[in-house]
Each structure stands twice: as C-alpha cells, then as structure tokens.
Amino acid sequence: MGIDGDASNTALLLRLGLSSTVDSPSKPHNYHIPNKNPSFLKLEATSFDDEPSLTLGLSGGALATATQKTDVKPASAASAGDLHPQPQASSVTVSAVSSFSSGKAKRERELSSEELMEVEKKNNSSRLSDEDEEGVNGRKKLRLSKQQSALLEESFKQHSTLNPKQKQALARQLNLKPRQVEVWFQNRRARTKLKQTEVDCELLKKCCETLTDENRRLQKEIQELKALKLAQPFYMHMQAATLTMCPSCEITSGVADGKRSSNNPFSMASKTHHFYNNNPLSNPSAAC
DNA sequence: AACCTGGTGCCTATTACATCA
DNA sequence: TTTGATGTAATAGGCACCAGG
Numbered sequence: 001m002g003i004d005g006d007a008s009n010t011a012l013l014l015r016l017g018l019s020s021t022v023d024s025p026s027k028p029h030n031y032h033i034p035n036k037n038p039s040f041l042k043l044e045a046t047s048f049d050d051e052p053s054l055t056l057g058l059s060g061g062a063l064a065t066a067t068q069k070t071d072v073k074p075a076s077a078a079s080a081g082d083l084h085p086q087p088q089a090s091s092v093t094v095s096a097v098s099s100f101s102s103g104k105a106k107r108e109r110e111l112s113s114e115e116l117m118e119v120e121k122k123n124n125s126s127r128l129s130d131e132d133e134e135g136v137n138g139r140k141k142l143r144l145s146k147q148q149s150a151l152l153e154e155s156f157k158q159h160s161t162l163n164p165k166q167k168q169a170l171a172r173q174l175n176l177k178p179r180q181v182e183v184w185f186q187n188r189r190a191r192t193k194l195k196q197t198e199v200d201c202e203l204l205k206k207c208c209e210t211l212t213d214e215n216r217r218l219q220k221e222i223q224e225l226k227a228l229k230l231a232q233p234f235y236m237h238m239q240a241a242t243l244t245m246c247p248s249c250e251i252t253s254g255v256a257d258g259k260r261s262s263n264n265p266f267s268m269a270s271k272t273h274h275f276y277n278n279n280p281l282s283n284p285s286a287a288c
Numbered sequence: 289a290a291c292c293t294g295g296t297g298c299c300t301a302t303t304a305c306a307t308c309a
Numbered sequence: 310t311t312t313g314a315t316g317t318a319a320t321a322g323g324c325a326c327c328a329g330g
Contacts, residue, residue: 143306
C-alpha cells in the first residue's frame with residue numbers, strides 16, 4: 001500500500017522533554033559537576049525519522065544581574081600599572097584577615113606564604129600612596145593588560161584548568177598573584193559555560209519549533225487517516241475478536257491471527273506501533 | 289573498616305568596579 | 310556630563326574529594 005510509508009509516521013510520537021532546573025535565587029544550591037567532565041548540558045536530538053528526544057539539563061542558568069549595593073568589604077588599593085596592573089586588595093588586608101568565618105579562613109589559606117611575601121614585596125611601596133582617605137574601603141579592580149589577557153587565553157586554550165605548578169608559573173610570568181590567575185580561570189570557565197548554554201538554548205528553541213511543526217503536521221495526518229477509515233465500510237466487516245484497539249490513539253489493528261501481511265489494512269498501524277515499541281519512552285500506551 | 293576533620297579545588301551566584309555608547 | 314548597559318575581577322559560600330588521625 002502506498003500509504004504504508006506515511007503510515008509509519010502516523011503513530012510517530014514527538015516528545016519534547018525540556019527539564020530545566022533553575023536555581024532559586026534566594027537559596028542557590030550547587031550541582032557538583034565532576035571536574036573531569038565540565039559539560040553540564042546534555043542535548044540529544046535524534047533524527048526526526050527516528051524517535052526524537054530532547055533532553056535539556058540546565059544548571060543554574062541564571063544570568064546574573066548585578067544589583068548595586070554598598071558593601072563594606074576589606075580595604076583594597078590598587079596600583080594601576082599599565083603593563084602589569086596589580087591590585088592590592090589582598091595584600092592590604094592580608095595582615096588583618098581573621099579566621100572568624102570559614103570564608104575568611106578560606107581566603108586566607110588561598111594566599112600562601114609565598115604569595116604573601118611576593119605580594120608584600122611588590123606592593124609595599126605603592127600601598128601607602130594608594131590607600132588614601134577614600135580608597136580604604138573601596139574595592140579597586142584590576143584590568144588585565146592585553147598581553148596578560150592574551151597569555152591567559154593562550155594558556156586556557158591549552159588547558160582550561162591549572163595544576164598548582166602551572167598556576168604558579170603563569171602567575172610569575174604574568175606578574176600576578178596565583179590567586180588572580182586562578183580566579184581568571186574560574187571566571188573564564190564560567191563564561192565559556194554560559195556561552196555554550198546560550199548556544200544550546202538557541203539550538204533547542206529551533207528544535208522545539210521544528211518538532212512543533214512536525215507534530216502539527218502529523219496530527220493533521222492522523223485526522224485525515226481517521227476520516228479515511230470511517231469512509232471505508234470494509235473495516236466494519238472485520239471480526240471483533242481479531243481486532244485490538246490502541247487505547248491511546250484509537251487505531252484498530254488485527255493481531256489475533258498472527259498473519260499480519262503487508263496488504264492487511266491494519267498492518268500499517270501495528271507495524272508502526274511495533275516500531276516505536278522499541279523505545280518505551282516514546283510510547284505512552286502500554287497496549288502499543 | 290567506618291567515621292571525623294581539615295585542606296584543597298572547583299563551582300555557582302553575586303557584587304562591584306571600569307568602560308563605553 | 311550623566312547614565313544605563315556591559316564586561317569582568319573579585320568575593321562568598323557550598324560541595325566533592327582526599328589524606329591523616
């Protein structure tokens with residue numbers, strides 16, 4: 001039957017499962033993704049001839065919107081060197097850092113004694129001059145020079161994470177603190193991830209549109225086939241005992257004789273359902 | 289062996305500064 | 310000159326993993 005080819009589509013189930021997880025802004029929680037596999041978004045889009053399946057897992061996904069708030073933070077001062085800008089945020093406060101909170105303790109430990117000495121040495125002179133009356137409580141921000149950015153980018157291309165030795169070496173090379181290198185890499189990874197998320201979202205939107213169109217088309221086709229079926233009285237003569245009806249799509253098929261031939265008018269439906277039975281996820285009806 | 293604790297690295301979310309249109 | 314948008318360095322807090330006790 002010429003309808004056979006199309007018939008396989010009549011029972012095509014288009015499932016678009018979009019499961020996204022959005023962090024609550026009030027209480028962020030973390031999904032720890034193993035460092036070895038930083039990809040967090042999985043996209044599966046099989047061919048439309050096959051069983052389409054889209055799985056989207058979004059971690060966080062919140063595009064940070066910055067709200068300006070005054071925040072009393074440890075003092076920082078920066079010496080804006082052109083080639084090697086070197087903010088003094090940590091160096092200024094390091095000696096005053098206490099271990100009352102785990103966060104502070106954490107930050108404290110992140111500045112190894114080596115770093116401290118290095119930073120202390122580098123910034124001793126500029127510290128006092130920068131620490132003027134209004135700069136004491138402000139958080140100055142480092143702007144990396146082009147050379148620094150380029151080198152960091154280059155390094156990031158080679159490996160998106162750094163081991164301590166690489167970090168130290170890079171920091172020395174860039175005349176930055178290891179912590180700054182580390183932060184740069186963290187932010188860089190985050191940016192990469194965000195970009196990828198945006199790309200994937202766009203892709204999913206397109207997939208969604210395509211699937212919606214396809215679904216609409218198939219629904220229409222089903223309606224047409226149903227109308228066709230009603231118009232053919234031949235079907236009415238089939239033995240009731242040899243017919244089974246799919247409860248979900250109401251397509252009747254003869255299955256009792258086990259001799260389903262291609263010229264059996266119902267073979268279309270049963271064949272189609274059989275095909276999709278290969279994937280239980282695609283078929284909501286257990287009877288199919 | 290199971291548990292606890294401290295250290296470490298990475299992540300996400302957010303803040304805040306610098307720059308630009 | 311001001312201002313809102315944007316980019317990004319820096320911070321905070323949490324989780325997983327590991328080593329040592």
